[in-house]
Amino acid sequence: MTVTSTSSSANTTSAGVTGRGGQAKVQKAKILLVDDRPENLLALEAILSALDQTLVRAASGEEALKALLTDDFAVILLDVQMPGMDGFETAAHIKRRERTRDIPIIFLTAINHGPHHTFRGYAAGAVDYISKPFDPWVLRAKVSVFVELYMKNCQLKEQAALLRLQLDAGTGVPAGSNGHADGTAPARRGAPAGGLLAELSARLAAVEEQAEALTKQLDESADPAAVATATHLERKLSGLRRALDALEPGAPSGSGSSAATPGN
Missing domain, CATH: 1.10.132 (Topoisomerase I; Chain A, domain 4)
Incomplete structure (x- = not known):
């Protein structure tokens, strides 16, 4: 699993922490990017870097679930077509866990099998279902x-x-x-x-x-x-x-x- 941060600070977190004088600070949110293709992850990082948040890579559903065991995320961008555990199965595991069930999931897919395929994505717990190629501005706005x-x-x-x-x-x-x-x-x-x-x-x-x-x-x-x-x-x-x-x-x-x- 690779963690990529758009911040100059290497130690960013999504939780509130207490700073000087007892003032609480909310630091950068973490966004989980899940795709088995490195070039797709690189493209997502390029699109979302302008948000100035912490971007976390996962090359498989298994890696994504491991990341979710220890970190809190604002949103998950999840590829549907992956070898082994695909996006639908990964989403099902995420929604079964009490810690992660409320994290928004945006499905990204390079295929479109019509309304039934889209419905399956929403049924798996996604808040959105976006087909590739997508408009970078729209994706960034949604995230x-x-x-x-x-x-x-x-x-x-x-x-x-x-x-x-x-x-x-x-x-x-x-x-x-x-x-x-x-x-x-x-x-x-x-x-x-x-x-x-x-x-x-x-x-x-x-x-x-x-x-x-x-x-x-x-x-x-x-x-x-x-x-x-x-x-x-x-x-x-x-x-x-x-x-x-x-x-x-x-x-x-x-x-x-x-x-x-x-x-x-």
Whole structure:
């Protein structure tokens, strides 16, 4: 398996990491390219290099499945015609794994056996089915949409992680330390709430704004799979917003139950 990165940094990852000052950073997304022909992989790299993401090569279905064991990917470009395990079988394995079942798969094929063949691709779990030769601009645009959605999901997970930290800070006082006459325990619970909640709300607002702009863009493209993914992302954002609102001072006590499930 060969990893090709368009970045000057050799150590790129698709996960959010914590940088200086506790600020989380979402680094480059990984895109898995699966084809048994080196010239096809080279062509895909040339087309997608402009996206400035990390491109990972796999020369077979088996190599692709190995890569998916350890890394997270924004999207998979999967050739249909391969010796041994073909694209349909590889996709079936990917969709059976809980870790990888939600990764978008774009099938690429040099043959076209009509609607039945295309239907088989969608039935295998593909979000798109593109025949070669394809328009490089169209392919790059489709891949960029799924990379953008992946980035938004990474940001959403970051917000959920920060929310969990806030909840731990607010309720994680050791047993036996509550109810002291000097009031130190309640002060510890209340001190971080205002500032951190405000920071969380501001970060979430930025993600909400980006997600709204992305949804408008997807409405114009009318790609059903991408629109469905964006709708799912919006539902998660709405749940996280409700959870944050429930933590605000003066919020009804019964609304706190929604704060437990923003990441579901």
